[in-house]
Amino acid sequence: MRIIDGAGQWAPPAQGTANDWVENLRVPDLSVGTYCIPAGGVDDQSPHTEDEIYVVTAGRARIVTPDGAAEVGPGAVIFVPAGEEHRFTDVTEDLALLVVFGPAYGSRGTA
Template sequence: MEIIKGAGEWAPPAAGAANDWVEHFKVSDLSVGTYCIPAGGVDNQSPHTEDEIYVVTSGRARIVTPSDEAEVGPGAVIFVPAGEEHRFVDITEDLALLVVFGPAYGSRA
């Protein structure tokens, strides 16, 4: 067992950065991290080669994919399959997301 401290907690991005990604835990089959975007910020991520689950721990935004869009806030759980374009937009409150990748982030790159 391992307690993953700090996962999903809001942290402001470094000066000059649009957002912040921190990987907290990684094994071959999955990884866990936190993705933070400040209110009014820009989500500049590209599609990933791994399946992904987001859990909104704080903040509000809208997630947009080629086939759908939805308002999200604390407690929302979002599945994004590998390779699907997706972006958080209209970020009205500092957004903190617990992110789980399967398999581990970057392992299929």
């Protein structure tokens, strides 16, 4: 057992960066991280080669995929399959996301 301190908690991006990404845990079959986008910020991520689950722990935004768009806020759980384009837009409140990748982030190579 392991308690993952800080996972899903808001952290402002470092000076000169758009967003904050921290990998909090990594094992071969999954990884857990925290992705933060400040209010008014731009999500600059690319599709991933792993399946992904986001849990919104703070903030509000809109997620856009080829299948549609949805408003999200605290408590929302979002599944994004490997390779699917997705982006958080209209970030109206500092957005903190707990992110779970299966298998571990980047373990399947690049998209």
